[in-house]
Amino acid sequence: MLKVGIIGVGTVGTSVVNILKDNADIISARAGIDIVVKSGVVKNLSKERGLDITLTDNVDDILNDDEIDVVVELMGGVEDAFEIVKKALRSGKAVVTANKALLAYHRYELEEIAQDIAFEYEASVAGGIPIINALRDGLSANHIQSIMGIMNGTCNYMMTKMANDGVAYDAILKEAQELGYAEADPTFDVGGFDAAHKLLILASIAYGIDAKPEDILIEGIDKVTQDDISFAKEFGYAIKLLGIAKKDADEVELRVHACLIKKDQMIAKIDGVMNGISVVGDKVGETLYYGPGAGGDATASAVVANIIDIARSGKSRPMLGFDKPMEGELKLKPIDEISSKYYLRINVSDRTGVLAKISKIFEDNNISIETMLQRPASQESANLLISTHTALEKDIQNMIKKIAALDFVNSTPVMIRIV
Amino acid sequence: MLKVGIIGVGTVGTSVVNILKDNADIISARAGIDIVVKSGVVKNLSKERGLDITLTDNVDDILNDDEIDVVVELMGGVEDAFEIVKKALRSGKAVVTANKALLAYHRYELEEIAQDIAFEYEASVAGGIPIINALRDGLSANHIQSIMGIMNGTCNYMMTKMANDGVAYDAILKEAQELGYAEADPTFDVGGFDAAHKLLILASIAYGIDAKPEDILIEGIDKVTQDDISFAKEFGYAIKLLGIAKKDADEVELRVHACLIKKDQMIAKIDGVMNGISVVGDKVGETLYYGPGAGGDATASAVVANIIDIARSGKSRPMLGFDKPMEGELKLKPIDEISSKYYLRINVSDRTGVLAKISKIFEDNNISIETMLQRPASQESANLLISTHTALEKDIQNMIKKIAALDFVNSTPVMIRIV
Numbered sequence: 001m002l003k004v005g006i007i008g009v010g011t012v013g014t015s016v017v018n019i020l021k022d023n024a025d026i027i028s029a030r031a032g033i034d035i036v037v038k039s040g041v042v043k044n045l046s047k048e049r050g051l052d053i054t055l056t057d058n059v060d061d062i063l064n065d066d067e068i069d070v071v072v073e074l075m076g077g078v079e080d081a082f083e084i085v086k087k088a089l090r091s092g093k094a095v096v097t098a099n100k101a102l103l104a105y106h107r108y109e110l111e112e113i114a115q116d117i118a119f120e121y122e123a124s125v126a127g128g129i130p131i132i133n134a135l136r137d138g139l140s141a142n143h144i145q146s147i148m149g150i151m152n153g154t155c156n157y158m159m160t161k162m163a164n165d166g167v168a169y170d171a172i173l174k175e176a177q178e179l180g181y182a183e184a185d186p187t188f189d190v191g192g193f194d195a196a197h198k199l200l201i202l203a204s205i206a207y208g209i210d211a212k213p214e215d216i217l218i219e220g221i222d223k224v225t226q227d228d229i230s231f232a233k234e235f236g237y238a239i240k241l242l243g244i245a246k247k248d249a250d251e252v253e254l255r256v257h258a259c260l261i262k263k264d265q266m267i268a269k270i271d272g273v274m275n276g277i278s279v280v281g282d283k284v285g286e287t288l289y290y291g292p293g294a295g296g297d298a299t300a301s302a303v304v305a306n307i308i309d310i311a312r313s314g315k316s317r318p319m320l321g322f323d324k325p326m327e328g329e330l331k332l333k334p335i336d337e338i339s340s341k342y343y344l345r346i347n348v349s350d351r352t353g354v355l356a357k358i359s360k361i362f363e364d365n366n367i368s369i370e371t372m373l374q375r376p377a378s379q380e381s382a383n384l385l386i387s388t389h390t391a392l393e394k395d396i397q398n399m400i401k402k403i404a405a406l407d408f409v410n411s412t413p414v415m416i417r418i419v
Numbered sequence: 420m421l422k423v424g425i426i427g428v429g430t431v432g433t434s435v436v437n438i439l440k441d442n443a444d445i446i447s448a449r450a451g452i453d454i455v456v457k458s459g460v461v462k463n464l465s466k467e468r469g470l471d472i473t474l475t476d477n478v479d480d481i482l483n484d485d486e487i488d489v490v491v492e493l494m495g496g497v498e499d500a501f502e503i504v505k506k507a508l509r510s511g512k513a514v515v516t517a518n519k520a521l522l523a524y525h526r527y528e529l530e531e532i533a534q535d536i537a538f539e540y541e542a543s544v545a546g547g548i549p550i551i552n553a554l555r556d557g558l559s560a561n562h563i564q565s566i567m568g569i570m571n572g573t574c575n576y577m578m579t580k581m582a583n584d585g586v587a588y589d590a591i592l593k594e595a596q597e598l599g600y601a602e603a604d605p606t607f608d609v610g611g612f613d614a615a616h617k618l619l620i621l622a623s624i625a626y627g628i629d630a631k632p633e634d635i636l637i638e639g640i641d642k643v644t645q646d647d648i649s650f651a652k653e654f655g656y657a658i659k660l661l662g663i664a665k666k667d668a669d670e671v672e673l674r675v676h677a678c679l680i681k682k683d684q685m686i687a688k689i690d691g692v693m694n695g696i697s698v699v700g701d702k703v704g705e706t707l708y709y710g711p712g713a714g715g716d717a718t719a720s721a722v723v724a725n726i727i728d729i730a731r732s733g734k735s736r737p738m739l740g741f742d743k744p745m746e747g748e749l750k751l752k753p754i755d756e757i758s759s760k761y762y763l764r765i766n767v768s769d770r771t772g773v774l775a776k777i778s779k780i781f782e783d784n785n786i787s788i789e790t791m792l793q794r795p796a797s798q799e800s801a802n803l804l805i806s807t808h809t810a811l812e813k814d815i816q817n818m819i820k821k822i823a824a825l826d827f828v829n830s831t832p833v834m835i836r837i838v
Contacts (some may be wrong), residue, residue, distance in 0.1 A: 130558065140723075
């Protein structure tokens with residue numbers, strides 16, 4: 001019998017307990033051994049949870065329990081969780097975690113400690129979608145050329161609703177908060193930070209690259225308006241928040257931002273709160289993985305799959321992985337060097353000659369315009385909606401600064417990259 | 420070093436050799452050991468293939484070679500392949516196969532022989548998509564409620580082109596043949612048999628059910644016309660050939676046929692030659708796996724992933740699977756007992772009273788009409804395009820017989836199930 005201790009028995013932890021009970025028949029058969037949750041750590045012992053496991057508010061009750069084979073860390077946060085997971089691994093307990101922030105900051109140190117013991121985290125990226133399993137096992141014959149994903153359901157819900165219902169950003173955010181999809185402080189989701197944590201985990205698996213959130217380009221969806229949506233529709237795009245990892249020779253670019261993406265691409269067809277991750281391998285071509293990126297049962301499904309793996313391998317590292325950098329000495333590409341097509345929304349005073357002046361600035365900066373739409377924004381102002389051919393990030397950023405400084409430009413232009 | 424022998428060095432076999440060479444760096448790292456192809460069996464030894472492996476036209480040169488650890492069977496066909504794979508397994512060689520027909524007929528016998536040796540077949544279903552890996556590992560915490568997939572790229576290409584370009588079935592089939600997507604005799608693809616083989620493999624993994632192609636409902640796309648496409652568009656459906664496995668209490672229904680499927684479902688959004696498989700687990704909900712279902716490199720990507728697994732596990736059965744029936748005593752649901760919504764196209768002589776008579780027959784058979792369209796088909800005839808509420812297969816089949824016998828009905832009605 002494999003005994004599990006859960007640190008943090010909230011929504012996901014409760015689902016883990018229930019799945020191991022509800023599906024004990026198939027799980028025992030697939031694991032080759034019975035798996036039971038022995039105990040769980042909670043903050044508030046007096047709260048009634050209806051679970052028949054031992055509850056404690058002391059982490060050491062699990063860390064020091066020799067009967068516990070696998071620690072499931074679902075407490076969240078970074079540094080406290082880091083200390084606890086280190087202790088668990090050092091005491092010979094296998095660890096399963098769904099904690100993406102912990103992994104975004106400390107995955108390499110933990111992998112180092114977990115040389116001879118299983119350390120698994122399928123649930124940390126895209127909830128119930130077995131994307132880590134696909135990268136490590138299903139696509140193991142491939143060099144990974146790119147990973148591009150909808151990794152945050154809240155943002156995707158909001159972008160979908162803005163496109164389908166024509167409602168403004170603020171109204172949709174309020175609705176998402178009421179539905180429980182977005183937090184009271186939504187910055188972590190709509191600012192792209194949640195997606196960035198997940199992207200860093202996937203990039204570390206595919207490329208062995210050890211970047212931290214501070215090192216990469218992270219932007220959110222908070223500047224997207226109905227003007228942008230309508231430009232997107234006019235020219236056959238959807239707008240999505242994507243996490244992107246792309247290999248280019250010995251460099252990897254990592255970035256999270258809103259994207260205009262052609263509607264016929266599969267990733268553009270993923271709507272609502274769902275997640276989807278497209279992976280291009282040099283041999284297989286494009287594959288895509290779609291499913292629920294959050295929710296207690298979906299996330300717990302991935303946690304339990306990891307526990308089953310660990311049971312199968314007798315707590316040693318399941319032979320599933322490429323745990324060390326496999327792609328040689330890859331470096332993070334500097335943000336400035338990223339090249340992309342770009343979309344710009346520029347709010348200008350509606351005067352004669354403005355269009356000519358803006359066009360001239362594009363020309364002077366060697367940036368080639370692909371399409372242009374002009375729309376009235378108010379009595380006295382208009383929005384110029386412009387897409388470019390491929391350009392360098394630093395050239396676009398320079399040009400945006402120059403445009404923002406013009407007297408007939410009313411605010412800093414909004415830029416969305418085109419994928 | 421792990422040594423591989425390939426039986427059948429055609430398109431996929433050549434790709435296997437090339438991937439193991441091109442990506443030897445990451446493959447060795449991920450497998451923990453070098454993997455090389457030692458020899459291959461071909462029919463025609465005089466053909467130049469540009470491969471630096473030993474070629475032979477005698478299967479025994481591989482089966483009797485003690486240095487060969489893994490046999491990759493890519494010869495196709497059923498009975499000869501069965502004998503060869505049996506011999507290989509019995510002589511202690513691990514086997515990887517992409518042969519779906521072999522597996523549709525003999526998987527259980529081969530699994531029985533392969534008790535202590537690896538026998539893997541990721542490439543047999545949906546080419547480069549790691550769907551078997553997802554079922555066995557990523558979704559291992561779940562009872563699988565349903566599997567529904569686009570498992571044949573030829574049919575999906577044809578259905579997509581019919582919908583997008585408005586061209587007739589015969590013209591698209593000709594084009595698919597010219598492009599090499601369809602064989603000179605296209606029956607195996609357009610008749611649904613190829614998809615059925617793949618469905619049976621997935622159903623055996625998810626449900627442990629040992630059905631043969633003869634036991635299940637298999638229909639193709641050959642009766643789909645532009646009338647059906649236009650009905651589908653009018654009412655928000657796409658038409659796809661799907662393989663469907665669905666659990667209902669202690670029964671499993673298995674069927675392959677053209678389906679009307681709501682356009683907002685992810686599986687309806689998969690266009691062109693691509694494959695996609697939706698899996699619903701009782702805990703995770705719906706996940707979907709998309710990618711190339713055919714092609715040398717894509718298929719070989721899955722073959723090599725299996726070889727890497729075998730290298731990791733030291734040729735013993737990789738601990739990935741649920742190899743035995745896990746879902747208790749599931750039975751195949753009789754075709755007659757399937758319930759579905761249905762679409763019917765009935766070609767009638769354009770006379771007064773016809774509509775009333777047809778409606779009456781529906782009523783008499785207790786089948787409730789949901790929508791109806793009437794379109795002129797010629798000077799003297801019209802097509803009635805009718806969708807029903809949920810009904811039993813046997814009731815629909817009975818009613819179709821009665822309708823076909825009516826003097827004002829010009830041919831047997833065409834029926835497409837609605838998913």
